[in-house]
Amino acid sequence: MVKKRVPDWLNNSLWYSRPPPDDERILRYASRYSDPEPTAEPPTPAAPSGDPPRPEIVDSARDRDGDGNGVLESPSAEEISRQSQLLAELSSKVVNMRELRRLASQGIPDGSRIRPVVWKLLLGYLPPDRAIWPSELAKKRSQYKNFKSEFLMNPSEITRRLEKSANGDNDEIKRQNSGLLRRSGITHGDHPLNLVASSIWHQFFQDAVIIEQIDRDVHRTHPDINFFSGDSQYAKSNQEALRSILIVFAKLNPGIRYVQGMNEVLAPLFYVFRNDPDLDNAAAAEADTYFCFSELLSEFRDNFCQQLDNSVVGIRSTLARLSELLKQHDEELWRHLEVTTKVNPQFYAFRWITLMLTQDFDFGDIIHIWDTLLSDPEGPQETLLRVCCAMLILVRRRLLAGDFTSNLKLLQHYPSTNINHLMYVASKLCSKHSG
């Protein structure tokens, strides 16, 4: 099986078909309303609000002849065979996870439309035994519904429900027509100005800060993609879903609550599940996404916890491992970066790792990269480090020629590149390492 190999001279900024993404990214976060990106590959226009728009993400991986004209070429023979192998795996009674992971790590063909199911299997949401899928799904989805009703209720409603269960449904309010209103005792000794920690009102006001942050971030997620932002009913319902998922997660994980950036990690998951061709699954995408997001974050949770920053499991040590990896495979580049120009991985790789590259590639590319990341049996972190290393190696020529400022600028606004080539280099790092 021969993967397309991009010759070295092609790995040069002269050949990139689209303009550098620097300005767009700055614009994107400077204002909520940004103009559509002036890309050479126009995204397919969204259908009018009401119907879910066709997936509008056009990614460079499918653009095999590199001409950037946005036409999706028909899948190669190799992709077709992989697709049929994947379908075969998924139709067997008990899915062979090892085989599935091996196949998925090479990328899941877009046309097959099985990505949602494969991701759910890879993240452990669906068990390998296909027979119990319906019951598992039903259980999890109702669990999520309970979470939502528990956490998303405001204290007024909670008080009302408590009262109803305590006093029965007698509507004493109706009885009086005139005269002094009767005073009654407060439910459970709780009132809005209560400063006691166990008061639901007090907790509500404390959570209000986090919820505000979540709201802000959800509105800022991918403003250029109609699925996430804009005035359509569809976009609004998607934002609502993202918001609910993040709030439930923050409430159930008081250890890390919500950290800025989680919305970015959540976005591709929700997008993939919501665009599931199976309509039942698409309707329940919110619940499924919540559990998969939980699962995914449990792997990376240590990166978000500030207290663990300097420990063995924290982000610092992860960055150190990236350095080690680079040193192993490309000592010259490592020396130039860390010693000569003093470009510490903290300056560029922090975002790559904690956000799983969601900020550095186009949405379509991210989904392809995540195919490989999620299929790693040891967890996404290992593959992620290899991909980061590959990212560095691919631009080594420019890095070696640059100083601190230009290298930092390059790495913080990583130039768009052929994803297939990137993943190939990353996989080669793996075999070299084990070899």
Place this chain on the structure above:
Amino acid sequence: MVLVLALGDLHIPHRAADLPAKFKSMLVPGKIQHIICTGNLCIKEVRDYLRTLCPDLHVTQGEYDEDTRYPETKTLTIGQFKLGICHGHQVMPWGDLDSLAMLQRQLDVDILVTGHTHQFTAYKHEGGVVINPGSATGAHSSVTYDVNPSFVLMDIDGLRVVVYVYELIDGEVKVDKIDFKKSTAPPSH
């Protein structure tokens, strides 16, 4: 779920130095969306303090207020409810239900908040409610020294309002509540 604080008759600095400490510790910024003040603050500093709790402050003219530019009555709409504010010294006899009901009909509001008597009361009258939050500082009124500091917090949620009454009795804060539901049919006039 909108929280509205109703208080009045503080009479600072003439009859009281400040709000009771226990009240002050409970009133923190960020929780309350609107403040309704029946009047008799009396000085500008009190108004500034209330404004730090919540930027949306509505005050009506009390007879001892140093600032004479407040309106005599005020109406506002919060959610599904129309609220009216008046200090109450204009309505004779002071604190009389029927006279206040006239004022309520005149302003065409669901909840009328008045003060002046320095006693907490809550009347229901023909689909509307008249609330007197009492005096937040416990200042003596025109007729008596026997005044407990009190104020009112309304939780307006759709067609329901839960009125939380905070009173300082013997140095302890006592909280009670009153439920009121607005009838959906508009009252015939």
